[in-house]
Amino acid sequence: MDLLPVLFVGLLGVAAYFHTTNPHMVQSVRHIATGKPGCLPLESIGNVTFHYFAGRGRGEHIRLLMEDGGISYTETHYTRETWPAAKEQGLKSGLYTFGQVPAIETTSGLRLAQSTAILRHLSRASGYDCDCDDYSWCDVLALGVEDQTTKMGRVVWAADLDAEKRRTYLKEARTWIAYYEQHAPAGEPAANRGYFTSGGRITWVDFAIFNFLDAHKAFAEVAMEGDKSPADNFMAEFPRLSAFYQRFSQRPQVAAYLASERRHPYSLPKKS
Incomplete structure (x- = not known):
């Protein structure tokens, strides 16, 4: 008799029993079942x-x-x-x-x-799901990114966007970016640490924060008609975020994508 299915069913039964009092048990069982970390891991979703x-x-x-x-x-x-x-x-x-x-x-x-x-x-x-203990915190961080991204979108898509309005936005955005600096990982990370959740491994919210920073960096650096001033190097003011940004961008698959022709170049919307 194949004992693996029996063992798996037994584990699910234990997980169901402890579900209301021990979410860590549920997460552990799901990890065993899927081979992936996180609170709610899934099997492959295909292409x-x-x-x-x-x-x-x-x-x-x-x-x-x-x-x-x-x-x-x-x-x-x-x-x-x-x-x-x-x-x-x-x-x-x-x-x-x-x-x-x-x-x-x-x-x-x-x-x-x-x-x-x-x-x-x-x-x-x-395998990038947040741990059960971090689930709400991940939402907090991601929704904060969404709030500021919406503000940035209004500026980027404005018909009267010019260099001065860009400077004003980037100056004001520093307040929001500073909130993420406070929560960014500090110090020299170990091989699998240096990310935004307590588990110390990369999760989906790290992708959201990296892209948030990268979009602001690209907006600060893109050429604008009539603007001869140097690009706003705002990242220099946030050492923890700068370290996170560099570490994330050096992940092998991320680095390959960032350098590839498949990545769309950054550009401002064309004015009608």
């Missing part, structure tokens, strides 16, 4: 079709996680010309829940919209 525009925007942290996590994916690369018809079709099919992207479809049958929801779900299948 991903990533629905988004041919640009970084609100899809870049998702790309970074798929690259680093070895998730196979293809992209739609929508443009201004192709998006209206795709949007209509996506609304009819139910894929674009709110008539917007990013969204994903997988060969395992999953269909999901909203960037943070996608990032969190993909993390469960790639």
Whole structure:
């Protein structure tokens, strides 16, 4: 008799028994069952079709996680010309829940919209889920990124954006970035530490924070008509975040993606 299925069922029974009083037991059992860390790990979700525009925007942290996590994916690369018809079709099919992207479809049958929801779900299948003890803290950090990203988007997409408005935004954004400096990992990390959660391993929220910093860095450095001043090197004011940014960007799969032609170049929206 094969004892492995019996053992597995037994473990699930123990997990169910302790579910209300010992979430660590549940996490341990799930780890054994899937071979992946985190509070709610999943089996492989298969290949991903990533629905988004041919640009970084609100899809870049998702790309970074798929690259680093070895998730196979293809992209739609929508443009201004192709998006209206795709949007209509996506609304009819139910894929674009709110008539917007990013969204994903997988060969395992999953269909999901909203960037943070996608990032969190993909993390469960790639070993980047947060531990149960950190679950709410990860949401706090990610929603803080979302708040400031929304503010930045209003500036970047404004019809009257100019160099002075960029300088004003980056000056004001320092207040928010400083909050992340307070919570950034300090000191020299061990091989598997130096990230934003107490478990000391990389999780999906690290991808969100790295992309948040990278987007601000790219916005500060991109050339603007009539602006001859040096780029705003705001990162120099935040040593912990700078160390995190450098460490993250040197992860082998991340570094390969950042240097590849597959990564969309940063550009400001074209004015109509």
